[in-house]
Amino acid sequence: MSSKLVAIVPAAGVGARAQAARSGGAVLAPKTMPKQYRMLKGEPMLRRSVRALLADSRIAQVRVAVAQGDPWVAQALSGLPRTVWRACGGPTRAQTVLSALRDAALDAGDWVLVHDAARPGLPPSALERLIDTCLAHGAGGLLAQQVADTVKRARDADAGEAKAPQVVQASVPRDALWLAQTPQMFPAGLLLGALEAAGTALSQLTDEASALERAGYAPCLVPGSVRNFKVTWPEDFVLMEKWL
Ligand SMILES: Nc1ccn([C@@H]2O[C@H](COP(=O)(O)OP(=O)(O)OP(=O)(O)O)[C@@H](O)[C@H]2O)c(=O)n1
Numbered sequence: 001m002s003s004k005l006v007a008i009v010p011a012a013g014v015g016a017r018a019q020a021a022r023s024g025g026a027v028l029a030p031k032t033m034p035k036q037y038r039m040l041k042g043e044p045m046l047r048r049s050v051r052a053l054l055a056d057s058r059i060a061q062v063r064v065a066v067a068q069g070d071p072w073v074a075q076a077l078s079g080l081p082r083t084v085w086r087a088c089g090g091p092t093r094a095q096t097v098l099s100a101l102r103d104a105a106l107d108a109g110d111w112v113l114v115h116d117a118a119r120p121g122l123p124p125s126a127l128e129r130l131i132d133t134c135l136a137h138g139a140g141g142l143l144a145q146q147v148a149d150t151v152k153r154a155r156d157a158d159a160g161e162a163k164a165p166q167v168v169q170a171s172v173p174r175d176a177l178w179l180a181q182t183p184q185m186f187p188a189g190l191l192l193g194a195l196e197a198a199g200t201a202l203s204q205l206t207d208e209a210s211a212l213e214r215a216g217y218a219p220c221l222v223p224g225s226v227r228n229f230k231v232t233w234p235e236d237f238v239l240m241e242k243w244l
């Protein structure tokens, strides 16, 4: 591989949903330690996610993007090889990724792989599969899981009945449906161009592939892993510890 492969880990979120139970159901103000620094089997979640990436020697560097004034990152990442961190976090995930990408100043032909700090369970085999597929096809792609359950679309909630249960409008054919995971891997120039072209829609993009799709590309869907779920809700910490 003549071009280099660099990983970006957006880690500037506050983990509001993960704190819901501890605040009695309400979403907390971002004062408590964000979820990416909570310990999972004796190690901060962020450190585990970075170590999962370092397992593949083709990744030349891992660049972690944190919020301004983050007091936890230096300790959480101490001693890890090929790893740097920058206080370039933005108000949304997509804005964090865009500023990290600009900060990295990669060549257009380099590859960039974006991975959530909140996915510490990434298996080496899934990472290897993604990198192999993207390099072989010369195109970008993402890890994803085919939907296994029957899918329902809810009818618009009745504004007058806040406590009424949601009801089904229709069942949705699931054959072509996949759930997007990370890492997501693209040529750096392509991803930067697609994120910049999103303009005011940037903050609505929930993953990198969406930016490429808007720009007319069709990213490869590479089978991910059930272990690679995103730690989002309070109960996810216990579940992830069982996998690790
Ligand atoms: N402004 C933001 C928001 C999110 N993220 C990162 O994007 C990843 C996926 O986001 P998510 O799981 O939603 O984390 P949070 O935004 O922290 O969670 P919540 O939405 O519950 O607050 C995480 O690694 C998170 O730190 C980020 O770098 N910058």
Ligand SMILES: C[C@](O)(CO)[C@H](O)COP(=O)(O)O
Residues within 6 Å of the ligand: 093, 116, 179, 180, 181, 182, 206, 207, 208, 230
């Ligand atoms: C990127 C992602 O993990 C793919 O599933 C997801 O879209 C992040 O969403 P979040 O709302 O920022 O957790």
